[in-house]
Amino acid sequence: MGKTILIVEDEQAISDILAFNLVRAGYETLSATDGQTGLDMARAYNPDLILLDIMLPVLDGFSLCRRLREEGSAVPVLMLTAREDEADKVLGLELGADDYITKPFSMRELLARVGANIRRAAADEQAPSASRPAAETEFLTAGPLTLSPSGMEVRKRGALLALSQREYDLLLFFMRRPGNVFSREELMRDVWNYEYYGDLRTVDVTIRRLREKIEDSPGNPTLLLTKRGTGYLFAGG
Ligand code: CA
DSSP states (O other): OOOEEEEEOSOHHHHHHHHHHHHHTTOEEEEESSHHHHHHHHHHHOOSEEEEESSOSSSOHHHHHHHHHHTTOOOOEEEEESOOOHHHHHHHHHTTOSEEEESSOOHHHHHHHHHHHHHHHHHHHHTTTTTSOGGGGSOEEETTEEEETTTTEEEETTEEOOOOHHHHHHHHHHHTSTTOEEOHHHHHHHTSOOSSOOOTHHHHHHHHHHHHHHOSSTTSOSSEEEETTTEEEEOOO
16 A cells, blocks of 8 residues: 655755655655645644655744644654754754654665655554564563553553654663663664664664653663663663
């Protein structure tokens, strides 16, 4: 079945070339040229992924993304940024974007990232009944955390945590593999589904956000630990 991509981009030339290439790759596309229309279309059409420019008329991409997350939407959001500004990229991730890509980007790279994000979202939907071993559909526990793969929810001392899709994916990955150290490259490949390396800072930012939610003292973590010079490991169990 065709997946639908919502393109929110005010530069018509970029929007057109994105739509052209996405359609050629087998996707259906919707387009909005300002943020408010983009938000309305996201609500109305429930797309499988949103390509989101940051600088937009009426409502900027950051605000659009934040509003969607506040409304509980888990749609994968890939931000398009024209800037090299690190603060912009981090802010996008903080507000709930799954990933960003810096203009100018190659169409090949963009299609690879769109595909990776859609496959991951689809795998999450199908996983509880299909591809995971029965034992794993029970519960995973570590310290104060309980993760239910079938319910796709995480509780800390019984209280439900509000995790983004990516934070959940990352935590599930670690909780299935306690005590093992993973490099940022490995996490990028196995959790983000990238066959090449994206910006590894994405991993660090997501780890930091996850720690703020699962750790009692995020600056002094006891569950999700940094192995200096190597990567990260999950110590809980
Ligand atoms: Ca723009």
